[in-house]
Amino acid sequence: MYERPSLKSLRVLLEVHRAGGYAAAARRLGVTPSAVSHLVAALDRELGGDLFEDRRRARLGPRGLRLVESLEPAFQAVDHAVGQYRAQRASIRVSTLSSFAVLWLIPRLGRLRARLPKVDILVSTDLRAVDLQAEPFDCAIRWSERETPPPGLDALPLFKERLAVVASPRLLDSGAAVEIAKLPRLMAQARLQDWSHFLGAEELAAPSAAVTVFETRSQMLEAAVAGLGAAVIDLHLAQQSLAAGHLVQVGAREVEQAVGYTFLCRRTALDDRPIRIFRAWLAEETQTRAVDVGSARRPAD
Helix, strand or coil: CCCCCCHHHHHHHHHHHHHCCHHHHHHHHCCCHHHHHHHHHHHHHHCCCCCEEECCCCEECHHHHHHHHHHHHHHHHHHHHHHHHHHHCCEEEEEECHHHHHHHHHHHHHHHHHHCCCCEEEEEECCCCCCCCCCCCCEEEEEECCCCCCCCEEEEEEEEEEEEEEECCCCCCCCCCECHHHCCEEEEHHHCCHHHHHHCCCCCCCCCCCCEEECCHHHHHHHHHCCCCEEEEEHHHHHHHHHCCCCEEECCCCEEEEEEEEEEEEHHHHHCHHHHHHHHHHHHHHHHCCCCCHHHEECEC
């Protein structure tokens, strides 16, 4: 039975012809020239080895030219169909941090969904800085103390961190006072310094129990809910667990950091209605829903 070549290899052949070479086609496709060359060579062998007049220089022969002339309208039709689909299905592609997504964004997405019921929301998590001018994201939420956005970007400060100690009510004694230094400590690998930021060098005594370290703050908070120890965390990120009574704030002390979370997008992206709505929703969520844990505090020595 006749086997059709892969659409991927046919598309690569078409791009090599359009671009006039392997390196230029690779840049358009976002892959390496070696990958393009190997795909085209495999396609040439599969179709009998006479697509090219000079394959090393990417120069097509008569049969190869007839093939790409036939492929051109077919792939134009595919591109048009995909473009029409995307035009009908608006989307927001946001890059953010894992713990922010799990602990703050996802619990609130239902309220955003009510405003954008027909818009696809794609959430990607990463620690690295993203280039919104070059990468396929509409916007990003990052942890930063920078107030002036990079050129071409719009920045909306969301909130600064307010560090506090939280723990499960089950972990704490029934007595009124809690000695923070005697509680088992939980930490996140990327934020090992949070305990020292909260206590200060002069107060940072060695913990009385072994420290447990997790990869992310969301994992650390789950461990705190499970009663494995106390955690220092931004109260905004712990708000859902505090409101549900799964955690309580130990003591009234809070330490505001100079750094916080910022929404970033290309200024041109604000021409899209979904991005404008997303930005306005973030502003409302962070400004009108202040952290309030007064009823969920336990006194500390």
